[in-house]
Amino acid sequence: MSGPAYRIETERLLLRCLEPTDAEPMNAAVEVSLEHLRPWMPWAMGDVPTIDERIAWLRSQRGAFDLDRDYAYGVFEPTGREVLGASGLHTRAGEGAREIGYWVHVDHVGKGYATELAAALTKVAFEVNGVDRVEIRCDPTNVRSAAVPRKLGYELEATLRRRTTDSHGAPRDTMLFSLFADTYPGTPASRAELRAFDAAGRRLL
Numbered sequence: 001m002s003g004p005a006y007r008i009e010t011e012r013l014l015l016r017c018l019e020p021t022d023a024e025p026m027n028a029a030v031e032v033s034l035e036h037l038r039p040w041m042p043w044a045m046g047d048v049p050t051i052d053e054r055i056a057w058l059r060s061q062r063g064a065f066d067l068d069r070d071y072a073y074g075v076f077e078p079t080g081r082e083v084l085g086a087s088g089l090h091t092r093a094g095e096g097a098r099e100i101g102y103w104v105h106v107d108h109v110g111k112g113y114a115t116e117l118a119a120a121l122t123k124v125a126f127e128v129n130g131v132d133r134v135e136i137r138c139d140p141t142n143v144r145s146a147a148v149p150r151k152l153g154y155e156l157e158a159t160l161r162r163r164t165t166d167s168h169g170a171p172r173d174t175m176l177f178s179l180f181a182d183t184y185p186g187t188p189a190s191r192a193e194l195r196a197f198d199a200a201g202r203r204l205l
Contacts, residue, residue, distance in 0.1 A: 002128070002198075002204075003124070003128040003129055003196075003198060003204055004065070004068065004071055004089075004128070004129065004198070004199075005124045005128050005196040005197065005198065005204055005205075006065075006197060006198060006199045007196070007197040007201075008073070008120050008121070008124060008194055008195070008196045008197075009078070009194060009195045009196075010116050010117070010119075010120050010192070010193065010194045011116070011193060012077075012078070012113070012116060013075055013076070013077070013078070013084065013113060013116055013117055013120070014075075014076040014077065014078050014079075014080050015073040015074070015075055015076075015087065015117060015120060015121070016073060016074060016076070016080070017062060017065045017071075017072075017073065017074075018058050018061045018062060018065075018072055018073065018074045018086075019058060019062060020055045020058045020059055020062070022058055022074055022083070023051050023054040023055045023058055024051060025081075025082065025083045026054060026058070026074065026083050026086070027048055027049065027051065027054050028083070029083040029084075029085070029105050030044070030048055031048045032105070032106060032107070033103070033105055033106040034048070035106075036106040036109065037103055037106075039139075039142075039166075040103075040138075040139055040142050040145070041103060042165065042166070045168075066199075069091065070088070070090055070091050070092075071088055071089040071090070071091070071098075072086065072087075072088040072090075073086065073087045073088055073089075073117075073121070074086055075087055075102075075104070075113070075117055083105065084104060084105050084108050084113060085102060085103050085104040085105050085108070085113065085114075085117075086102070086103055087100065087101060087102040087103075087117050087118070087121060088100065088101050088102075088121075089121050089124065089125055089129070093133065093134075093135050096131055096132045096133065097131055097132065097133040097134065097135065098121075098125045098129065098131050098133075098134050098135070099134070099135045099136070099137065100118050100121050100122065100125075100134060100135070100136050101136075101137075102114050102117060102118060102145075102148075109144070110144075114144070114145070114148050115147075115148050115151050115152065116192075118136065118148050118149070118152060118189075119152050119188065119189045119192035120192050120194045122134055122152060122179065122184070122189040122192070123189055123190065123192045123194060123205070124194075124196055124204075124205065126181055126184050126190075127205060128196060128204050128205060131181070132180060132181045133178055133179070133180050133181070134154075134178070134179050135176060135177065135178050136148065136149040136154060136177045136178075137174050137175065137176050137177070138174070138175050138177075139166075139172060139173070139174065139175070140159060140173050140174075140175050146175055146177075149177035149179075150177070151188060152179070152187060152188050152189040153179060153183075153184075153186075153187025153188050153189055153190075154177035154178060154179045154189075155177065155178060155179070156175060156176070156177055157176045157177065157178045158175075158176050159173050159174070159175050159176070160173060160174045160175075160176055161173055
């Protein structure tokens with residue numbers, strides 16, 4: 001049985017494929033977290049999308065997921081009612097690889113959720129998707145974000161100079177952390193406890 005994993009359950013979190021019905025709670029979570037996100041997320045500089053705009057975006061994310069083009073996840077508390085953030089196993093890292101991105105609701109920063117969700121997605125990437133490499137990238141000054149891959153056994157591969165722009169359009173550096181399939185076993189990420197399910201609700205992990 002193969003993926004992708006549409007639903008992932010960890011001890012404290014539910015990660016699942018985004019749906020148009022997530023528009024209102026997602027907008028609410030983004031709006032209250034804007035000031036927290038703006039230093040790191042260029043998309044947070046603009047106004048919060050209208051509900052119709054959010055629905056259109058969510059439809060595009062669901063479509064990409066179903067077509068195996070990209071895999072964006074909403075992050076919820078276990079009942080699925082409250083949005084705690086968002087993440088993804090993004091295909092922009094190239095063939096045989098995934099890049100994990102994440103943000104956490106401002107009211108839930110410091111609870112270890114980013115580490116928990118990144119561990120789960122790392123395990124899914126290697127054990128369900130069968131990739132050879134997983135990457136996590138972040139701004140060198142984003143200390144909280146940079147701590148996540150280090151905790152999970154990733155290694156800092158490089159600091160890429162002036163490869164992206166900050167929220168104001170100015171060039172900025174990016175730290176590139178990577179983990180490979182042959183070094184994944186035995187890492188903290190490999191010991192993540194979770195349950196994963198495919199689109200039909202069948203157990204994957």
